Amino acid sequence: MSDNISKGDLNVLVDFLSQDPQPILTNNKKVRQFEEEWGSWLGMPNNLMVNSGSSANQITFLALRQMLPEGAEVIVPPITWVSDISAVLQNGFTPVFCDINPKTLAIDEDDLLDKITRKTKVVFLTHVLGYNGLTDKILKLCEDNDLILVEDVCESHGATFKGQKVGTFGEISNFSYYYAHHMTSIEGGMVSTTDPEIYQLCRMFRSHGMLREATDDAIKQEYINEYPDLNSDFIFTEAAYNFRSTEINAVLAHNQLKRLDGNNKRRNENHYTFINNLNSERFRTDLNHEGNSNYAFTPILNEPDFALRDKTEERLNKYGIEFRRGLSGGGSQIRQPYIEKYIKNFNIKINGIYRAPNPLDYPKADHCHHFGWYIGNYPDLEESKIKHITEILNED
Ligand SMILES: Cc1ncc(COP(=O)(O)O)c(C=O)c1O
Known part of the structure; x- marks a missing residue:
């Protein structure tokens, strides 16, 4: 991957650090400023x-x-990604796996309908590698069944569904600013939500569960009345952790956000060069590209073929093309060791039973696990390099 943090970003950071008097470096007004900018860019009222x-x-x-x-x-x-499943498991929820739609790489609407029970409360949809994962039917199923939609947009900043940015359809959306993503703050992330109650809770849970982080006086007063013996500056409302950003990350994020839309446009042009040059007899080129904010090329074999898979990987390795098998997160999470461990160690249910699901029951996701890859796409990737990659992939 080409360097995601530019000289200009570093200069802005140096200017910030060399101020006199010295700037505050822990979570402060630069973080708040970036939260506001992010809210305006995305179109969500509460951002953390x-x-x-x-x-x-x-x-x-x-x-x-x-x-x-x-x-x-x-x-x-x-x-x-693993953290989507671990967040569900570690907070006492029961994950129910649902197969993917091969055109969007996200939750399949028909399988979703089959998986909804009276215990279902949340649909946690991941927009994979720049693709929009939403459909009208998914939104309608959430609405009709009173389900909270949480969108994971960590890999799809700027992708749209029907012209509206993803991450604005659900009650809550999650973003990552990890080094390799559409934009970066080195490490970083955002919770965006339409729900003021969720926002207040997240404010506290970002900072050890501390009550003083809430900005709603009614919430504060309730705890203060209930725990009159505690110092109101140190009331821990949950067993939580420190998830705060520093000002340094916010300064970088602020500068990176200025380039995000332009970079996404260039990545999308690269994506179409890639798709138009890929052999559609061998690879899937018929994904839903509408609204894509491409982050990585996603060659996926049309048919299961382990020999062709190995040959393809040999060729990519020979030419020094970096790739990851399995699309996001190393492929199907169902195949990962932590799932079995969780069931055994914590006696938890998955899909309503105390047993790991069979990955073969999720054939579309399992196909991507074995026969799908991602190859980095960055804004200044030259057309000739993209064509070189497709030539290698198409080679007999
Ligand atoms: C879909 C998805 N969710 C969550 C994350 C976690 O983000 P981070 O690496 O910033 O913790 C990632 C990481 O790449 C991801 O791809």
Whole structure:
């Protein structure tokens, strides 16, 4: 990957650090300023910067835990990141896996319909590698069944569904500013929400669960009245952690946001060069590209073929092309060792039973696990290099 942090970003950072008097470096007004800028860019009213996308996942489900019954079911896809599943597991919810739609790489609407039970409370949808994962039917199923939609947009900043940015359809959305993503603050993340109650909870859970972080006086007064013997500056409302960002990350994020739309446009042009030059007899080129904010090329074999897969990887290695097999998150989360460990160590249910799901019951996700890759796409990637990659992939 080309360097995601520019000389200009570093200069802005140096200017910030060399101010006299010295600037505050812990979470302060630069973080607040970036939260506001992010809210305007995205179109969400409440935004909270944290130190990673996984922290955003974690405090989202810690907040949801306060309002949903113990063990409530959360629909998740197998193609996502580990922290999406761990946030669900570690907050006492029951993950229910749902297969993916091969055109969007996100939750499949028909399988979603089959997986909804009276215990389902949340759909946690991941927009994979720049693709929009939403459909009208998914939104309607959420609405009709009174389900909270949480969007993980850590890999799809700027993607749209019907012209509207993803991350604005659900009650809550999570973003990551990890070094390799569409924009970066080195490490960082955001929780964006339409719900003021979730926002207040996340404010506290970002900072050790501390009451003083809430900005709603009614919430504060309730705790102060209930715990009159405690110093109101040190009331811990939950067993939480420190997920705060520093000012340094916010200064970088502020500068990076200025380039985000322009960079996304260039990445999308690269994406179409890639798709138009890929052999559609061998690879899937018929994904839903509308609204894509491409982050990585996603060659996926049309047919399962382990020999062709190995040959393709040999060729990519030979030419020094970096790739990751399995799309996001190393492929199907169902195949990862932590799932079995969780069931054994914590006696938890997955899909309503005390047994790991069979990955073969999720054939579309499992196909991507074995026969799909991602290859980095960055804004200044030259057309000739993209064509070189497709030539290698298409080679007989
Ligand atoms: C879909 C998804 N969710 C969450 C995360 C976690 O983000 P972070 O690496 O910032 O913790 C990632 C990381 O790449 C991701 O791809």
